Amino acid sequence: MAVSAAFENESLSEKVKRTIVDRVVDGTYPPGMRLVELQLAKEFGVSQAPVREALRELSSTRLVENIPRRGTFVRSASQDDLAEVYFVRLALEGTAAAAAYPALHADPSPLRNALAGMREAAATNDAHGIAKYSTDFHRAVVVATGNRLMLEIWDSLYVEARTMATVVRGHVDLHAAAEAHVPILEAFESGTPDLCTKLVIEHQHEYSILPQE
Amino acid sequence: MAVSAAFENESLSEKVKRTIVDRVVDGTYPPGMRLVELQLAKEFGVSQAPVREALRELSSTRLVENIPRRGTFVRSASQDDLAEVYFVRLALEGTAAAAAYPALHADPSPLRNALAGMREAAATNDAHGIAKYSTDFHRAVVVATGNRLMLEIWDSLYVEARTMATVVRGHVDLHAAAEAHVPILEAFESGTPDLCTKLVIEHQHEYSILPQE
């Protein structure tokens, strides 16, 4: 079978979705490529329905673009598109930071664990790991607000996938990427809500500019 | 035929979608109600596929909730849920305001038109109109950032639908609601980006608290 079978309890359309996400992220399906429903269905050994469903869902997250009656295409990860994502992250995470302060000040372990993960990944030169734990770190801030809607929206930005693409392609200094999170952690531990917001926003700005060569 | 036929060129699933949105907003499908695919299909005279597709899409916009293999349900518009929406709006619109400043300072007509619409609606005691133009006003701020992703996310919050529900049910003073937007307009015309952000956030706060009786 072509689609991953990792999560046994998953629906077909979810498996298909994960597979397509992977292939878009790793470049197997390059930007602009047309994704034909029946073609993918054949490739994955399923019928059109789950593929169509997966594509529609990915379209709502902007990983692909669906034009009615015409088809769906892999979105270009152009600089402009990435900039839009970073701006939205800035809005969400910046606002989330102050709201998350009480919870994370009381228990900063989610941030600490993520930082520890990043450091270990940096030590072993593990780009995947950096992407994962960096995502964990930022996600923890949103989680700590207790706002499920914001978390859902944040998740729909596919931060991990995009971070991975950036890290893998962009020759990012892994150690520096890990340590860049330290001031934010410290602000939650011993700073103020406003400082947290400020640092999160600055952090976002750095990365929204860095990734271009 | 049960589904509206207004836009002739629309796909079935879009017609179905619009119909469901209408019925959720006007309370025909009350919060918590289970929406059974084949049942709706029969009601609308279509097959399961377009209904399923419509429901999935509405699920991605959070108007309904889809639980895999279990069904989809109309989301409750509880106070908590509304608070989450307002917090996300605060994050998006607050951040958008400063970024929108140059464009709206140069040409504040979208805001002016929306305000004019609100005033007219208030004069004729038109709750629908207030909801529509108030939505236009806030949306214009997001539009002016030029960030399509943020606009899509903002749109997915169904601000107009929720505003309408609030206005219709909540005995809101229409004149006051209209005039509350004046300081924001003035800030874009003759203030600073930071002031815009500040006022937009305050405006959001007011309304995130007002609607409870």
Added chain:
DNA sequence: CCAAAAGAAATTATCGATAATCGCTTGTGA
């Protein structure tokens, strides 16, 4: 009388087939 299990009913997920539509190619007439 109650808890667990077996069976039945309802509903979602998926399938394979067909209808509708789109974009391209080819042919036609000026």
Added chain:
DNA sequence: TCACAAGCGATTATCGATAATTTCTTTTGG
């Protein structure tokens, strides 16, 4: 030669039917 229309191949949108799963009901054993 070129604008345009008819025809064709490819693909999306929709259908009706079936498989898989969940939920509800009933039965069984203690």
